[in-house]
Amino acid sequence: MQHILNTPGGLTDRARRFLATRAHTVPFPVQDNPDDTEVIIRLAPFPEVDRTMTLAGLRRAQERYGGLVYPTSAWSFQEEIRFEPWPYYQESVDHGPLGGFIDHEVAHPYSVTLRSDGAVVYRFAADVAVFADADALIEADALYWECESWNPVVEPHVGQSAAGVREAASRLSLIREGSGNTEWWWESDGFRVHLWRTFAELFQQERQVKWGLWARDEAGLRAAHRFLAGNHLR
Structure with missing residues (x-):
């Protein structure tokens, strides 16, 4: 090989x-x-x-x-x-x-x-x-790396509420490459959502859950804000 x-x-x-x-x-x-x-x-x-x-x-x-x-x-x-x-x-x-x-x-x-x-x-x-x-x-x-050149819409931080994120994001397209058992990526209309439960599972502490949202361009930024408003996420 x-x-x-x-x-x-x-x-x-x-x-x-x-x-x-x-x-x-x-x-x-x-x-x-x-x-x-x-x-x-x-x-x-x-x-x-x-x-x-x-x-x-x-x-x-x-x-x-x-x-x-x-x-x-x-x-x-x-x-x-x-x-x-x-x-x-x-x-x-x-x-x-x-x-x-x-x-x-x-x-x-x-x-x-x-x-x-x-x-x-x-x-x-x-x-x-x-x-x-x-x-x-x-x-x-590679997804994290690519997001470095995108515009952050929701900044991830420990203790941030992740309520409703997975349900809302599950209506988007899952990026199967790069998603796993404890962290997932979704993308739609020029924006990308990431939900990270890895440390929550590793440390057995729910407060370790984080999520973030990035937009590729201005059109993606507008779509991202519609996604947030439509799902009551901030």
């Missing part, structure tokens, strides 16, 4: 532009890569997991993402992150064995890991499967 910077595969044009603009690679692995036998041994405490499939998924992740680096403005990080798929398996009650995936500096989430089926799991007070796969995480980062 080719590295994602060389063969982006099924990524959207937006995500390809994002990687071309913001990403680079560093040498990977930074230490001796455990061989297949060692990985299988590390998975031995998890008899319910298909070790052959998990090993194959690890090697694909290492080939596709290993050494990828870019700065992200995602609300979960807002820093430079480094993709380091590694068989550092820890047990999760809800998710089984979790391997290392993303290295970062901020304290939260405590770790970003890769589940045996490829889902991206954040860990802190709870273990939360945020994205179905790594490409979805990259697509989300």
Whole structure:
């Protein structure tokens, strides 16, 4: 499998532009890569997991993402992150064995890991499967990046009321690429809505929910205000 910077595969044009603009690679692995036998041994405490499939998924992740680096403005990080798929398996009650995936500096989430089926799991007070796969995480980062050049209409902040946002936004077009289990993006008529429950689930604190709205241009700004007024959102 080719590295994602060389063969982006099924990524959207937006995500390809994002990687071309913001990403680079560093040498990977930074230490001796455990061989297949060692990985299988590390998975031995998890008899319910298909070790052959998990090993194959690890090697694909290492080939596709290993050494990828870019700065992200995602609300979960807002820093430079480094993709380091590694068989550092820890047990999760809800998710089984979790391997290392993303290295970062901020304290939260405590770790970003890769589940045996490829889902991206954040860990802190709870273990939360945020994205179905790594490409979805990259697509989300590309959406944040694109929004940096749009006009903010509703500024996100902790403690902001999210009442009614999901119901209202669900009548718009869901951007499936970049949406996950705890955060979603919708778009219509030149504006974009983002609802972020990741830290609310991770810390088990509802006050951590945030949402934002951006407009691409003047027409999008007018449409965004109609959306807000029509759904009694501010």
